[in-house]
Amino acid sequence: MAxxxxxxxxxxxxxxxxxxxxxxxxxxxxxxxxxVAVVIASRHGIRGIAIGEAAGAGVHxxxxxxxxKVDAYSEAMARLLDEARVxxxxxxxxxxxxxxxxxxxxxxxxxxxxLLPSFGGKGMYGHHVHEAVLARGCxxxxxxxxxxxxxxxxxxxxxxxxxxxxxxxxPERLAARVFTEECEAYPEAIRLFAEGRxxxxxxxxxxxxxxxxxxxxx
Amino acid sequence: MAxxxxxxxxxxxxxxxxxxxxxxxxxxxxxxxxxVAVVIASRHGIRGIAIGEAAGAGVHxxxxxxxxKVDAYSEAMARLLDEARVxxxxxxxxxxxxxxxxxxxxxxxxxxxxLLPSFGGKGMYGHHVHEAVLARGCxxxxxxxxxxxxxxxxxxxxxxxxxxxxxxxxPERLAARVFTEECEAYPEAIRLFAEGRxxxxxxxxxxxxxxxxxxxxx
Numbered sequence: 001m002a003x004x005x006x007x008x009x010x011x012x013x014x015x016x017x018x019x020x021x022x023x024x025x026x027x028x029x030x031x032x033x034x035x036v037a038v039v040i041a042s043r044h045g046i047r048g049i050a051i052g053e054a055a056g057a058g059v060h061x062x063x064x065x066x067x068x069k070v071d072a073y074s075e076a077m078a079r080l081l082d083e084a085r086v087x088x089x090x091x092x093x094x095x096x097x098x099x100x101x102x103x104x105x106x107x108x109x110x111x112x113x114x115l116l117p118s119f120g121g122k123g124m125y126g127h128h129v130h131e132a133v134l135a136r137g138c139x140x141x142x143x144x145x146x147x148x149x150x151x152x153x154x155x156x157x158x159x160x161x162x163x164x165x166x167x168x169x170x171p172e173r174l175a176a177r178v179f180t181e182e183c184e185a186y187p188e189a190i191r192l193f194a195e196g197r198x199x200x201x202x203x204x205x206x207x208x209x210x211x212x213x214x215x216x217x218x
Numbered sequence: 219m220a221x222x223x224x225x226x227x228x229x230x231x232x233x234x235x236x237x238x239x240x241x242x243x244x245x246x247x248x249x250x251x252x253x254v255a256v257v258i259a260s261r262h263g264i265r266g267i268a269i270g271e272a273a274g275a276g277v278h279x280x281x282x283x284x285x286x287k288v289d290a291y292s293e294a295m296a297r298l299l300d301e302a303r304v305x306x307x308x309x310x311x312x313x314x315x316x317x318x319x320x321x322x323x324x325x326x327x328x329x330x331x332x333l334l335p336s337f338g339g340k341g342m343y344g345h346h347v348h349e350a351v352l353a354r355g356c357x358x359x360x361x362x363x364x365x366x367x368x369x370x371x372x373x374x375x376x377x378x379x380x381x382x383x384x385x386x387x388x389p390e391r392l393a394a395r396v397f398t399e400e401c402e403a404y405p406e407a408i409r410l411f412a413e414g415r416x417x418x419x420x421x422x423x424x425x426x427x428x429x430x431x432x433x434x435x436x
Binding site for chain 1 (some may be wrong): 336337353354374375378380
């Protein structure tokens with residue numbers, strides 16, 4: 001069996017997505033397949049830092065405002081990933097824009113709480129997304145795991161899962177319903193990556209599903 | 219029991235959606251609830267005309283090119299709906315732009331073969347939609363029933379249903395999968411309208427589901 005995939009998890013908040021990834025590593029579908037090598041937080045004092053420390057991962061805080069230029073900031077981020085020998089960086093509620101260097105192309109994933117290309121782009125994060133979905137009166141929303149490129153929410157899609165949305169929903173209720181699916185989609189995408197089943201061609205992610213049972217609803 | 223809802227069906231092609239509506243009227247979920255009062259085709263020689271005639275509906279051909287201005291064209295359309303005492307006009311693969319007059323506001327529906335607001339707008343119809351979905355590498359697509367306003371695909375959403383999409387799909391295979399859901403969503407939306415369960419507030423359609431079992435997957 002190959003060594004576990006070394007994950008770098010980037011976060012800006014409560015660390016719920018990191019918790020979910022850790023849960024899947026600890027006896028779930030990522031057991032033996034992945035480990036969290038490093039956590040990078042975009043600010044001090046957030047719960048995600050404590051989650052990472054409790055899991056025994058190296059935790060760093062890298063603040064955008066400590067760098068004049070985005071290039072230097074991005075390079076500082078990438079160097080931390082290098083040092084931790086990260087195979088795959090996972091954005092997990094990470095709100096700071098950084099430029100993915102060429103050596104990490106195809107090795108940075110994000111999860112977006114809507115069905116891209118709807119409700120993506122700059123400023124579309126967290127509750128803003130769910131508010132926009134409800135303001136449009138959508139009956140279906142969902143989540144999208146995608147590779148990160150240097151354009152907001154425009155990278156190749158790995159997985160999407162849908163949920164119903166209702167006119168009577170609050171953004172909080174819709175967010176909770178979407179998050180349940182995020183907790184399925186992100187580990188599943190990481191697993192596919194760890195198993196070498198993802199192939200990128202012409203901006204499209206192809207999934208090698210040989211010998212693979214597609215999970216219900218995916 | 220109230221009189222059946224009088225439908226006007228507008229089409230530009232093969233009439234598959236009209237066929238589906240007729241099937242639901244003839245012993246399906248629209249039995250006793252709706253009838254096709256008139257069919258308006260945007261050109262001669264299309265199969266949808268024969269479908270409408272076989273069903274005993276009045277069929278008219280109104281061609282955009284026979285009118286200099288869109289206003290006169292639109293008014294000619296609306297007059298035919300008036301004459302047939304149409305309660306609800308259903309666009310069913312109708313590709314000609316017309317202006318919905320004020321007296322039909324909230325009484326014209328369309329079905330779009332994607333999950334709006336993704337893949338909507340001018341030029342996004344038929345195979346163009348499915349090609350765009352696959353070119354973006356989406357894993358989820360679907361269909362949207364919405365009220366028609368005078369902006370392409372921007373009107374209030376009534377129902378949406380999702381389907382999986384795969385990198386290996388052809389536009390034809392995806393279209394067939396979406397069409398299966400269209401055949402559920404459109405009759406369901408017409409039924410909700412016929413039963414007076416749709417209420418429009420602030421651009422959002424609220425569904426009165428009192429005593430109503432939500433169908434699986436909706």
